[in-house]
Amino acid sequence: MDPTTVFCPKRHCPARGQTGRGNIGIHARKDNRFICHECHTTFSATTGTMVYRLRTSAETVVIVVTVLAHGCPVHAIVAAFGCDERTRADWWARSGRQGQAVHEYLVEPPRAWDKCKPMRSVSSNRAASCGWRWR
Secondary structure, three states, rough: OOHHOOOOOOOOOEEOOOOOOOOOEEEEEEOOOEOOOOOOOEEEOOOOOOOOOOOOOOHHHHHHHHHHOOOOOOHHHHHHHHOOOHHHHHHHHHHHHHHHHHHHHOOOOOOOHHEEEEEOOOOHHHHHHOOEEEE
């Protein structure tokens, strides 16, 4: 547990996203929890990841998701790892949401259509023809 590589994930914290400032300390080694000295809140080392609040080890979850991505049949994973099919589906969905969030943050540029909002009436221009108008 290295607090210099962690930042506070709380949206209201003035030090959110800033690492190495000394504002993060270790709250509980046993539970892998950190504390932010700016907003005085504690958070888990896995906050914001696909393994947050899972009881199964992160290694097992990553292995199951990896073999799923490579096309291993679901019944084989259930038999090999002894997990329920619904649990496997939840891990698969979590990994997809995590991958989507990372992709949107790192890869996708801001789009012009983000400034649009739905409208009720439809006019002749292109934006309105799809049911959107500029704000």
